[in-house]
Amino acid sequence: MRFLVLAAESEPQVQLTSQTRILAAVIAIFFMLLILDLIRRDRLQERYSVIWFVAGLGMLAGAAFPGLLELVADAMGVRNTNVALFSIVLLLLLGLALNFSVIMSKQAAQITRLAQERALEKVDQQTDRQQNGGAPSGEQGLQAEEQRLEG
Amino acid sequence: MRTLVFIPAWNEETSVAEVIADVRKYLPEADILVVDDGSADATAERAREAGALVASLPFNQGLGAALQTGYLYALRNGYDFCAHLDSDGQHPAEEVARLLEVVTSGRADLVIGSRYHAGAVAATGDYKPTFSRRIGTSVFRFFLTLATRQRFTDTTSGMRAANRRVMTLFSQRYSPDFAEIESLQLAVRQGLRVEEVPVRMLERAGGSSFLTPVKSAFFIFKGLVVLLVGQFRPRRVEAER
Numbered sequence: 001m002r003f004l005v006l007a008a009e010s011e012p013q014v015q016l017t018s019q020t021r022i023l024a025a026v027i028a029i030f031f032m033l034l035i036l037d038l039i040r041r042d043r044l045q046e047r048y049s050v051i052w053f054v055a056g057l058g059m060l061a062g063a064a065f066p067g068l069l070e071l072v073a074d075a076m077g078v079r080n081t082n083v084a085l086f087s088i089v090l091l092l093l094l095g096l097a098l099n100f101s102v103i104m105s106k107q108a109a110q111i112t113r114l115a116q117e118r119a120l121e122k123v124d125q126q127t128d129r130q131q132n133g134g135a136p137s138g139e140q141g142l143q144a145e146e147q148r149l150e151g
Numbered sequence: 152m153r154t155l156v157f158i159p160a161w162n163e164e165t166s167v168a169e170v171i172a173d174v175r176k177y178l179p180e181a182d183i184l185v186v187d188d189g190s191a192d193a194t195a196e197r198a199r200e201a202g203a204l205v206a207s208l209p210f211n212q213g214l215g216a217a218l219q220t221g222y223l224y225a226l227r228n229g230y231d232f233c234a235h236l237d238s239d240g241q242h243p244a245e246e247v248a249r250l251l252e253v254v255t256s257g258r259a260d261l262v263i264g265s266r267y268h269a270g271a272v273a274a275t276g277d278y279k280p281t282f283s284r285r286i287g288t289s290v291f292r293f294f295l296t297l298a299t300r301q302r303f304t305d306t307t308s309g310m311r312a313a314n315r316r317v318m319t320l321f322s323q324r325y326s327p328d329f330a331e332i333e334s335l336q337l338a339v340r341q342g343l344r345v346e347e348v349p350v351r352m353l354e355r356a357g358g359s360s361f362l363t364p365v366k367s368a369f370f371i372f373k374g375l376v377v378l379l380v381g382q383f384r385p386r387r388v389e390a391e392r
Contacts, residue, residue: 112212112327116220119206123184123224126204 021063028059048103051096154181154251155230157221159214159309160238161188164197170236171201173244178251184224185238188217194238214309215330219321226318231255234312242310246350250312259346261317261338263303264310267292268349283367290371291332294378299339304347307331316343329377336381 035052038044062069062085073084156174160167167185174183185198189211198205206220218235225233234251236242246264253262267288291306309331313321320341326333338345 108327112216112219115208115210115212116206116216116223119186119208119220120224120227123204123206126199 021066024063025060028056028063031059032056051099055092152232152255153230154178155184155221155225155228155233156181156244156247157184157186157218157224157233157235158198158203158238159186159188159217159221159235160190160194160198161211161217162190162192162194163238164190164192164194166240167194167238168197168201170238170240170242170244171198171203174236174247175202177244177248181234182230184221186217186220188212188214213327213330215325215327218330219325222313222318222321222325226315226322230315230318232312232314233318235309237309241353243351243353246352247310247312249350250310250348253346253348254312254314258344260314260343261345262312263305263308263335263345263347264350264352265303265305265308265347266350266352267304268347283364287367287371287374291374291378294375295332295335298336298378298382301339301345302347303335306335310350310352326377329374332374333377333381336378337384340381340384340386342386 032053035044035049035056039046039049069081069085072088073079073081076084076087078084078087156178158167158170158174171183171185174181183203185195185203185205187195187198187205187207189208195205195207206224208217208220221235222233232251232254234247234254236244236247242264250262250264253259288305288307292303295303295306317338320338320343321334324337326337335345
């Protein structure tokens with residue numbers, strides 16, 4: 001058992017080989033180009049792309065300066081840089097997923113309100129027809145406001 | 152004094168006309184609005200034929216969104232009071248009229264029709280809940296009473312009457328998932344006077360609302376989370392924009 005522990009201690013920190021660094025850089029550049037293309041074709045809105053660009057740049061920085069990763073690992077008190085890398089990426093993804101849930105909730109609320117407004121407009125049409133074109137009393141203020149906005 | 156009675160309905164073409172007729176019989180002065188929650192059947196047509204106003208949501212949004220549509224309509228069209236009841240024929244309009252009397256008298260802002268209230272149980276034995284519903288009911292009853300420090304017996308009742316203060320609040324904030332329970336907590340926390348009145352309810356004509364024990368357990372768990380989160384919400388919200 002003792003020699004196993006010693007072996008683990010004497011093992012050097014995991015270093016990124018130049019092969020993995022080039023691969024990471026290529027993937028990062030390809031990733032950012034993909035983001036640009038998605039924006040260009042209106043498949044992704046700019047405001048949601050910023051976070052992905054930051055991720056791409058982070059990947060590129062990690063590939064260009066592997067010392068950066070070791071610095072971060074040291075600051076985290078993690079001996080193995082790979083573990084540091086994985087935990088950082090995991091945390092970022094977790095934050096991103098939460099961010100999407102927040103955006104989704106907001107949009108769900110907006111869709112609900114939109115559906116309600118549309119349903120209520122239809123009721124107003126029904127009451128208008130029943131009253132031969134006369135607007136119901138409560139709607140006059142709203143209609144005046146709409147005219148003001150249009151004018 | 153203008154009153155709106157609204158009826159949330161989802162695929163209730165067989166019963167909605169009867170419910171409308173029942174409301175018209177006991178509340179002849181009230182306007183009737185059916186909120187059709189994206190029904191795939193002829194609910195909207197049946198309701199229109201029966202002479203009700205119909206607000207059709209373009210797709211199914213859940214009970215909370217449907218009820219909120221009713222409160223929004225009542226608020227915007229200057230109704231003084233509103234009430235709602237289920238569209239499946241469980242809720243007699245006669246009882247809804249009694250709830251409305253309590254809000255029009257000014258005794259309470261929001262009145263809930265309770266089928267478990269001592270008076271209701273004594274009056275009739277019409278309503279017999281299933282076992283899982285009984286458990287859910289007692290759990291919610293306990294925690295809602297704890298959260299609001301006010302005694303509630305029927306937390307999931309869909310028969311209610313309200314005044315304009317409640318319309319203002321509910322048209323702004325109404326939980327889509329736990330409409331009945333969270334709205335009670337919200338109303339009490341906003342300082343509104345909420346009162347329960349014993350009512351007579353009828354057995355569901357067909358189907359059951361709770362399917363499996365797992366589903367009811369999940370429903371209860373979700374409800375408890377909603378209640379817990381609700382306790383940390385700000386106590387007062389601003390008046391309508």
